[in-house]
Amino acid sequence: MRRAKAVVVRVSGRAGDGIITAGELLAVAAGHWGLHSHTFESYGAEVRGGDTVYQVCISPAPVTDPGERLDLLLAIDREAALPHLEALKEGGMAIYEGAAATDHPLACEFDHEGHYICPVPMAELLRLAGASARARNMVALGLAGRLLGLPQKYLTEAVKERFPDQMEANLTALKVGFTYAADSAHLKFHLRPRQGEMGAHLVMSGNEAVALGAIAAGLKLFAGYPITPATDIMEFLARELPKFGGAVLQGEDEMAALGMVLGASFAGERAMAATSGPGFTLMQELIGLASMAEIPAVIVDVQRGGPSTGLPTKPEQADLNLALYGSHGEAPRIVLAPTDVQSCFGLTLKAFNLADRYQMPVIILLDQFIAKRREAFDRPRLLQVHKTRRLLPSPDDLGGYKRYRFTESGVSPMARPGTPGGTYVATGLEHDEEGAPSYTSEMHRRMTEKRFHKLAMAGRELRQVHVFGSSQARVGLIGWGSTEGAVREAIAQAREQGLSARALYPLALNPLPEAQIRRFVRGLGAIIVPESNYTGQFASLLKARLGLPVTSLAIPEGRPITPGEVVAAIKEASQP
Amino acid sequence: MRRAKAVVVRVSGRAGDGIITAGELLAVAAGHWGLHSHTFESYGAEVRGGDTVYQVCISPAPVTDPGERLDLLLAIDREAALPHLEALKEGGMAIYEGAAATDHPLACEFDHEGHYICPVPMAELLRLAGASARARNMVALGLAGRLLGLPQKYLTEAVKERFPDQMEANLTALKVGFTYAADSAHLKFHLRPRQGEMGAHLVMSGNEAVALGAIAAGLKLFAGYPITPATDIMEFLARELPKFGGAVLQGEDEMAALGMVLGASFAGERAMAATSGPGFTLMQELIGLASMAEIPAVIVDVQRGGPSTGLPTKPEQADLNLALYGSHGEAPRIVLAPTDVQSCFGLTLKAFNLADRYQMPVIILLDQFIAKRREAFDRPRLLQVHKTRRLLPSPDDLGGYKRYRFTESGVSPMARPGTPGGTYVATGLEHDEEGAPSYTSEMHRRMTEKRFHKLAMAGRELRQVHVFGSSQARVGLIGWGSTEGAVREAIAQAREQGLSARALYPLALNPLPEAQIRRFVRGLGAIIVPESNYTGQFASLLKARLGLPVTSLAIPEGRPITPGEVVAAIKEASQP
Amino acid sequence: MITVSISPLTYQSARRPIWCAGCGDYNVLSALYGALSQVKAVPEETIIVSGIGCSGRLPGFVNSYGFHTVHGRALPIAVGAKVARPELTVLAVGGDGDGMGIGGGHLPHVARRNPDLTYILVDNSLYGQTKGQTSATTPQGQVTSTAPYGNRDQPVNPVLLALAYGASFVARGFAGAQHHEQLTELMAQGIRHRGFGFIHVLSPCVTFNPIETYRYYQERVTNLPATHNPSDRLAALGQALAQGEKIPLGLFYQASRPTLEEGLEEIRQQAAPEGKGSLQELLEQFA
Amino acid sequence: MITVSISPLTYQSARRPIWCAGCGDYNVLSALYGALSQVKAVPEETIIVSGIGCSGRLPGFVNSYGFHTVHGRALPIAVGAKVARPELTVLAVGGDGDGMGIGGGHLPHVARRNPDLTYILVDNSLYGQTKGQTSATTPQGQVTSTAPYGNRDQPVNPVLLALAYGASFVARGFAGAQHHEQLTELMAQGIRHRGFGFIHVLSPCVTFNPIETYRYYQERVTNLPATHNPSDRLAALGQALAQGEKIPLGLFYQASRPTLEEGLEEIRQQAAPEGKGSLQELLEQFA
Ligand SMILES: Cc1ncc(C[n+]2csc(CCOP(=O)(O)OP(=O)(O)O)c2C)c(N)n1
Ligand SMILES: Cc1ncc(C[n+]2csc(CCOP(=O)(O)OP(=O)(O)O)c2C)c(N)n1
Ligand code: SF4
Ligand code: SF4
Ligand SMILES: [Mg+2]
Ligand SMILES: [Mg+2]
Numbered sequence A, B: 001m002r003r004a005k006a007v008v009v010r011v012s013g014r015a016g017d018g019i020i021t022a023g024e025l026l027a028v029a030a031g032h033w034g035l036h037s038h039t040f041e042s043y044g045a046e047v048r049g050g051d052t053v054y055q056v057c058i059s060p061a062p063v064t065d066p067g068e069r070l071d072l073l074l075a076i077d078r079e080a081a082l083p084h085l086e087a088l089k090e091g092g093m094a095i096y097e098g099a100a101a102t103d104h105p106l107a108c109e110f111d112h113e114g115h116y117i118c119p120v121p122m123a124e125l126l127r128l129a130g131a132s133a134r135a136r137n138m139v140a141l142g143l144a145g146r147l148l149g150l151p152q153k154y155l156t157e158a159v160k161e162r163f164p165d166q167m168e169a170n171l172t173a174l175k176v177g178f179t180y181a182a183d184s185a186h187l188k189f190h191l192r193p194r195q196g197e198m199g200a201h202l203v204m205s206g207n208e209a210v211a212l213g214a215i216a217a218g219l220k221l222f223a224g225y226p227i228t229p230a231t232d233i234m235e236f237l238a239r240e241l242p243k244f245g246g247a248v249l250q251g252e253d254e255m256a257a258l259g260m261v262l263g264a265s266f267a268g269e270r271a272m273a274a275t276s277g278p279g280f281t282l283m284q285e286l287i288g289l290a291s292m293a294e295i296p297a298v299i300v301d302v303q304r305g306g307p308s309t310g311l312p313t314k315p316e317q318a319d320l321n322l323a324l325y326g327s328h329g330e331a332p333r334i335v336l337a338p339t340d341v342q343s344c345f346g347l348t349l350k351a352f353n354l355a356d357r358y359q360m361p362v363i364i365l366l367d368q369f370i371a372k373r374r375e376a377f378d379r380p381r382l383l384q385v386h387k388t389r390r391l392l393p394s395p396d397d398l399g400g401y402k403r404y405r406f407t408e409s410g411v412s413p414m415a416r417p418g419t420p421g422g423t424y425v426a427t428g429l430e431h432d433e434e435g436a437p438s439y440t441s442e443m444h445r446r447m448t449e450k451r452f453h454k455l456a457m458a459g460r461e462l463r464q465v466h467v468f469g470s471s472q473a474r475v476g477l478i479g480w481g482s483t484e485g486a487v488r489e490a491i492a493q494a495r496e497q498g499l500s501a502r503a504l505y506p507l508a509l510n511p512l513p514e515a516q517i518r519r520f521v522r523g524l525g526a527i528i529v530p531e532s533n534y535t536g537q538f539a540s541l542l543k544a545r546l547g548l549p550v551t552s553l554a555i556p557e558g559r560p561i562t563p564g565e566v567v568a569a570i571k572e573a574s575q576p
Numbered sequence C, D: 001m002i003t004v005s006i007s008p009l010t011y012q013s014a015r016r017p018i019w020c021a022g023c024g025d026y027n028v029l030s031a032l033y034g035a036l037s038q039v040k041a042v043p044e045e046t047i048i049v050s051g052i053g054c055s056g057r058l059p060g061f062v063n064s065y066g067f068h069t070v071h072g073r074a075l076p077i078a079v080g081a082k083v084a085r086p087e088l089t090v091l092a093v094g095g096d097g098d099g100m101g102i103g104g105g106h107l108p109h110v111a112r113r114n115p116d117l118t119y120i121l122v123d124n125s126l127y128g129q130t131k132g133q134t135s136a137t138t139p140q141g142q143v144t145s146t147a148p149y150g151n152r153d154q155p156v157n158p159v160l161l162a163l164a165y166g167a168s169f170v171a172r173g174f175a176g177a178q179h180h181e182q183l184t185e186l187m188a189q190g191i192r193h194r195g196f197g198f199i200h201v202l203s204p205c206v207t208f209n210p211i212e213t214y215r216y217y218q219e220r221v222t223n224l225p226a227t228h229n230p231s232d233r234l235a236a237l238g239q240a241l242a243q244g245e246k247i248p249l250g251l252f253y254q255a256s257r258p259t260l261e262e263g264l265e266e267i268r269q270q271a272a273p274e275g276k277g278s279l280q281e282l283l284e285q286f287a
Helices: A018-031 A078-087 A122-128 A132-150 A153-162 A166-181 A206-217 A231-244 A254-266 A277-284 A284-293 A322-323 A341-358 A366-374 A441-459 A481-496 A514-521 A537-546 A563-574 B020-032 B078-087 B123-130 B135-147 B150-160 B166-181 B206-216 B231-244 B254-266 B277-282 B284-293 B321-327 B343-360 B368-372 B441-459 B481-496 B514-521 B537-546 B563-572 C022-039 C055-061 C074-084 C096-101 C107-113 C157-167 C177-192 C214-220 C233-242 C260-271 C277-283 D024-040 D055-061 D074-082 D096-102 D105-112 D156-166 D175-194 D214-220 D233-242 D261-269 D279-282
Strands: A007-014 A036-043 A051-059 A070-075 A088-097 A116-120 A201-205 A221-224 A248-249 A271-275 A297-303 A333-338 A361-367 A372-376 A426-428 A465-469 A476-480 A499-504 A506-509 A526-532 A552-556 B007-014 B036-043 B050-061 B070-075 B087-096 B116-120 B201-205 B221-224 B247-250 B269-276 B297-303 B334-336 B361-367 B374-378 B425-427 B465-469 B474-478 B500-506 B508-510 B528-532 B549-555 C048-050 C066-067 C089-095 C118-122 C170-176 C198-200 C222-223 C247-254 D046-048 D065-068 D091-096 D117-123 D167-175 D197-202 D221-223 D247-254
Touching: A007 A078, A018 A036, A018 A132, A018 A201, A018 A372, A036 A366, A051 A078, A051 B508, A070 A078, A070 C277, A078 A088, A078 B135, A088 A132, A122 A132, A122 A166, A122 B050, A132 A153, A132 C157, A201 A206, A201 C170, A206 A231, A206 A297, A206 A341, A206 A361, A206 A366, A206 B036, A206 C277, A221 A231, A221 A254, A221 C074, A231 A248, A231 C260, A231 C277, A248 C074, A248 C260, A254 A271, A254 A284, A254 A297, A254 C066, A254 C074, A271 A277, A271 D167, A277 A297, A277 B254, A284 A297, A284 A426, A284 B277, A284 D221, A297 B500, A322 A333, A322 A361, A322 A506, A322 A537, A322 B321, A333 B166, A341 A361, A341 A441, A341 B343, A361 A366, A361 A481, A361 B050, A361 B549, A366 A481, A372 D197, A426 C055, A441 A552, A465 A481, A465 A514, A476 A514, A476 A563, A476 B123, A481 A499, A481 A526, A481 A563, A499 A514, A514 A537, A526 A537, A526 A563, A526 B508, A537 A552, A537 B269, A537 B537, A552 A563, A563 B070, B007 B020, B007 B078, B007 B135, B020 B036, B020 B050, B020 B135, B020 B150, B020 B201, B020 B374, B036 B368, B050 B078, B070 B078, B070 B135, B078 B087, B078 D156, B087 B135, B135 B150, B135 B166, B150 B166, B201 B206, B206 B297, B206 B343, B206 B361, B206 B368, B206 D279, B221 B231, B221 B254, B221 D074, B231 B247, B231 B425, B247 B254, B247 B465, B247 D074, B247 D261, B254 B269, B254 B277, B254 B284, B254 B297, B254 D065, B254 D074, B269 B277, B277 B284, B277 B321, B284 B297, B284 B361, B284 B425, B297 B368, B321 B334, B321 B508, B321 B537, B334 B343, B343 B361, B343 B374, B343 B441, B343 B563, B361 B368, B361 B481, B368 B481, B425 D055, B465 B481, B474 B514, B474 B563, B481 B500, B481 B528, B481 B563, B500 B514, B514 B537, B528 B537, B528 B563, B537 B549, B549 B563, C022 C055, C022 C118, C022 C177, C022 C198, C048 C055, C048 C074, C055 C066, C055 C089, C074 C089, C074 C096, C074 C107, C074 C118, C074 C260, C089 C096, C096 C118, C096 C157, C107 C157, C118 C177, C157 C170, C157 C198, C157 C233, C157 C247, C157 D156, C170 C177, C170 D091, C177 C198, C214 C222, C233 C247, C233 D233, C247 D055, D024 D055, D024 D117, D024 D175, D024 D197, D046 D055, D046 D074, D055 D091, D074 D096, D074 D105, D074 D117, D074 D261, D091 D096, D096 D117, D096 D156, D096 D214, D105 D156, D117 D175, D156 D167, D156 D197, D156 D233, D156 D247, D167 D175, D175 D197, D175 D247, D214 D221, D233 D247
Parallel strands: A007 A070, A070 A088, A088 A116, A221 A248, A221 A271, A271 A297, A297 A361, A333 A361, A426 C066, A476 A499, A476 A526, A526 A552, B007 B070, B070 B087, B087 B116, B221 B247, B221 B269, B269 B297, B297 B361, B334 B361, B425 D065, B474 B500, B474 B528, B528 B549, C048 C066, C048 C089, C089 C118, C118 C198, C170 C198, C222 C247, D046 D065, D046 D091, D091 D117, D117 D197, D167 D197, D221 D247
Antiparallel strands: A007 A051, A036 A051, A036 A372, A201 A372, A333 A506, A465 A499, B007 B050, B036 B050, B036 B374, B201 B374, B334 B508, B465 B500, C170 C247, D167 D247
16 A cells, blocks of 8 residues: 555464454454455465465555555464565564563564564463453454554444354453553554544445345345355345345255246346356356346356366456356356445446346356455445336237347346236247247347347446546556456556556446447557456457457466556556 | 259258158268268257258269259158248259159149249159158158169168168168159259269268267267257267277266266276257366366367257357356366368367377367268278377376476376376365465466466467468458358359459367468458357457457358358458 | 136147147146146246256246246246245146256255245156157166167156155156046146145157057056055155056155245244344444 | 285375364264275275365375365266276265255266265265355254254255165264274275265264264264164165154165176177277278
8 A cells, every 4th residue: 555544454374263353353443433444365265274364454545455565464473474574564563472571562673674573472461361362363453453543442343243142252352452552652553534434434345245235126036055255145145135025045056046046037036146156157057048038137256266166265357258158159148347345236236227127147247355355435325226127018018928029129028927918938949029939040140139139238328437547648457346446556656656547447348338448548558457367358358349459467366466566567568 | 052063952841751861861872872962951949840951962073061052852742842942043943742643754844933843742652652651751862862863772772771670661662762753854963973982982970970080089988968969979979989898978967977077087098078058058167177177078069059948950150159268267178170070080089189188178169060961071091090198107207296297388297097106186176286275376377377388289289270262362261160161162152253262260269270370361351250150259269369350250040151141241351 | 706717728828839749748738737727727827937858848838927948957947936926836847857867956955945836747768859868767778879788777766756855745647648637636736735746747758769658657557555645755755666567656745844935934034023124224234 | 915004094195184173074084094994995096086075175185096076076077987997996075065965966876877986975964165054964943154044944864865866885974983983884885885885974063063063963873773674775765764863873775786887898798799899890881
């Protein structure tokens, strides 16, 4: 983070140490006070033992990425600290379990890299307080909170909410940490929320925002199958959706899950499935059916490192091609890509409207980074929630009802079961207007055109793009999804180095807002396409669809792209 | 067909009438005599009742497409003849069940379109001969054979081979037809094989050629699941492969089928699966596993009309994207596309070598047109069959064996189970050189590079392209798969109209022979990309990979592209 | 009253079946017309979901809402429809390949969850639509296009499986003329049953199956013994297992237990005892 | 003799298991080491195929060839390996989610085809790897992260299913210390069995499952009655069905019938009674 007032904190340890909990609660407490934050988590696929890292960037101003170099490192022990020391800024502070006085608060040594190294006898402090040695993560949370200047009450509330059952033990440990740092000479990270933002924010993850968006859209049936990092959508909805009259079904596999969704949607209700790569691959046959039989459906794919089982807990943006082309034959589908947590909410809501309006599958592409990180943002204005209904047959349509009638928009009235005179058979076979199987060349051409025409029509309301940076710049970036934050930060950093760039993020990847993109690239000398994958899938798409001479900045490392990498690319492209 | 000596025959009727049998036997008999032929079949997805058409173009010279306008139409009755009359050439002949003398051979009327219309009392003739009325297709075969001048013995042999059990009945009916046409004044289609070709040809379908290629390659296990139009590969192999010591397993679904293939290949043997679109979609998760765990596998996708269940019995070339990108994450695979029946044989053989050499999935893309049509061609030289073996670990490798060792080529020695010291675990998780799960950024990058490097290495032996037409032409065509025949014919037809064009057909679609293509397009003013689909998938690929300014000629009608359509496109592109 | 006008003809759609003349599926279809009329199903309040195969074409010939889906997935799709619209009558139909082969993984889970729908498995002992390959119910020894040396695999026993899965209604019928009434009756019972009804129907394929013909079945089918107690699951398993020379028809098992939809409704009550949730409140979890 | 050097340690790989301390899977693994040593399996002539899940990581910890595949497909992959190399010992391993959920459609077909391989289903009544969701074997009423109001679905009974599918060897063991020897013995018997062996192992997940703990099982497991006749399939079904307060362990069923590989060999003999086919001859079919 470039802004002086932002603080980047990293908590590190091993799976089972409660690292993610500590980091999340820090972000939540800060957010509830009124600060902004941006987080990133990384852990191994093992339930126990792998390295776990949770990083939070906290600032009074909005932040768009979890930061690169650290102000504060909290590690569960020395072993967990060592690999992260080189990420510390000069003057940064590293805290970990180590021998030190239990009564003298936070003594630090200054090492030759210019870091403050501060051992804290966490286990011993916990023992003295009569608390379990397993609660070191709460000690760390207390220490971090105090050093950042967070009021204790926000930390306490966050802990209470998370652990309604084991409140006391955790609060004790929290207090141990908070107190130990209290009188330290190192209280140098004092942050305060901006005027008027005190307590105004919601703090949530991308997965939670998707789930909320779906509830707001009137979801009736969610069906899923557990898979990292998408499972929390199902878990959240299993708890909340029944309160809204809906139901959650766990399928025996992803095909069953999407099958249930299509059944519910055929029957007339809004339905959604969420999964990650392997499950998304398995859903493709039914996505093709939804496209062919014109059944609305919303499918969330939270991308993770691939291929195959791959890197289940790491982010990657490598399912774009699958989202676009993943079933045999040509099965049009809408593909949306939120760029931050807040847009996860809005785009999910929109996805349901699009699905119903154009009677086709709508895919929402998240990745582990956006799905799991927590961001603080303003409450959405729920009164504005707008729900489109499906086009229903008029009384005229119902005499000799043609489910797949050719219309100007390509959209045909879809009868809701229960409607007298509306009986019809939806089918994955090529069919005529009534839905009767038909394999003539003419019918196939016309029905194919109809299905694709709907996609084109949907494009008219999918022109939303995020454009930022300098409009005079000769270097442009076109990206998608979770990299937007890093690119925003990179453009700001580059500006400080005297380099200018501008960027465009479409929220729809299919159909692409081609006119907006063409307008954006006018006058550009170089177009960089950053993405977290190997083959540069989005770059290829831009080349294929728009013939743009793009430079792919594809980084296949199973981690978010950093602002530094983007700055370097801007620098290189700016060379005369 | 443009060549004077080629005769285009169409047989038409309804499913269950034996139309396809009659057409196939005509092609087989002609082929065995030494003529060349090219066929196309089209029928509904219903087992009974749909329209069925079988078309054969027969000529002394090699033919590359089934022809457009008809010389001879044989229909089971008048109703089946009517829709096809407009396809008859001037002077063409239409024969169908109708009232006429039973003793007077073949009386024809000349209609005002310039066609000879010839009713034949097939049912009555059969009754007189004491044969079943259901054998009208054999009467038609006899009539056609005689009119074309085929010696009776080739027809008789073809019938005997096809119906070892019901020989007599069919031979009787054949003879009825043959005799009825014998003294006709209309024996105007006399064809004769060229010098030296008499009896030299093999006649087979693309599916049969694939199956033979696989046996020649040393296939040990074929696993499949029935699906039109790929099932005959399994049926053929079920009969023949056991004779060669192999086995055929029918899976409970396509995932089981490909799973069996991967198990057999992991265990060290050559294995293959074949399917069509819906099954190919279901196989994608395991294709990703094969790519990640570096397991050789050959997968045949016989494309049919889509999406979803689509047009099961019609050809389409719309699974290219799926073949290239069909699983989550980035899972490199080789994609091959035969352009005629003969290349089905050679490319299948090659596919096994590539799979073993580069330890990855190799996909062979056929379509219904190439899979089901019969072509006559020279016997392959079987002595030349060259089989690569997998790279096995050397004794040195076996001390501390690293299954996924980084090497210059990217290919690591693969131990065959049973090898002492070679034990390892293949996995779909990202892994280190030993195969242990590893999720570091560096390992993921390096292993991704390794997997893609193998693909690039494979590219070195995948430069084979078919180039034809005039090297001076300013109009070029780049196509793939089954359209080659129509394009060859179109270039010849265009030349007669004073237009020149040249064409390139790569046999590998991934990796693309980019250098060859770049060389080919030099000097071209227009590049036309013909394909049987809607979105122009191959055109997009050429744009994305090579940035070529191509014109897509995408025809989404569930039928082969015709030479006429290609000629029209050449004409348009030739306009100054 | 609405019922006066209902007869089997009520359910006949305008589309003519495309099956081969003599196919058992015609009898399945007409038994279904009869059953629907017996239970007085309202056409527009009925959904029939099918898989792919000759039998999968059935919804096209019924005047009701229909969804002809993909191979093997009819059951989960039917479950989704039922859960979304519990007030509708939902049926699923498919072949032996569809339901016991590619779709065989869904049946256990649908059966144990007990949605209130009826599944008709149309068994012709092979893949009809694709022209006669071995299926999971092809007997050992039978020659098919994919088993030219005779099928080696022991077939599955659909009734035994449905029982083992915990289906709450399990029956077998035969699509032969003499058994039409029984089949109709079993279907009607299955539709009336509150919970998941599984009906195994023997339906000869006259085009590709020279072995399991009408005659073959006529010689072998028999009714379950009058003494059979359909609430005894072990006895039902025994009857299913005993199948050898004789093939028992009738109701093997029926039990009453909560349906999936009832369970989901219970969950709703439990989650929001005081009525519907509010989105505003939900957001407060994140404030 | 090669056998002198074989002990359970022979099968320990260099990789340290990544399971949580106390996980039942450690006991499964060590019982497998013991069983492999009992049957004197040669490490390099053994293949272990697994699906995805905590239990799916097992092959990594065994000194043998291993294939850690994708979720739910271990069985067909193992079948392919066995058919290609009948001389090798092949095992398959996976969790309850892997084998009864997503992969549940394969078991019936593998069981009825009877390949000579052994399948170990490691059942912890939930999805361990993904942190504790409901699985097909989670009991009714249990609260999980995806069933916060308690699981409504009746669970499947894996032993009952394997019996209904026609598996030729069906057993159940428990990964508790006192039952280690029995589990080892059952695994050894399963591997020795010529045909498909199905072994259901109760293996507590100490991290996510507070219900089906070691203690829970210790209080409930019991041996099959001494009078139980493992060649009586209906009796075995009865024992499997009876499971209520008590959970019977031991060998439910064993039968001898031709294996898949034997059937395929027979077909080869039948197809080419006079030795191998020739490609040249095959081409003549087309000439
Ligand atoms: C995924 C997939 N695989 C294969 C097919 C091809 N296919 C169509 S119908 C069918 C089997 C039909 O058999 P069955 O289910 O027994 O129905 P029947 O035709 O005998 O009534 C198959 C394999 C398909 N449509 N989709
Ligand atoms: C197709 C697919 N869907 C979902 C997942 C995510 N996933 C990994 S392991 C697992 C379940 C593990 O449960 P189980 O098989 O019971 O094994 P356990 O971890 O309990 O031993 C799931 C759902 C996946 N890897 N692939
Ligand atoms: S092929 Fe068989 S199952 Fe299909 S319609 Fe014909 S008789 Fe019926
Ligand atoms: S999560 Fe459960 S099943 Fe997985 S390793 Fe830990 S204790 Fe074992
Ligand atoms: Mg069938
Ligand atoms: Mg489990």
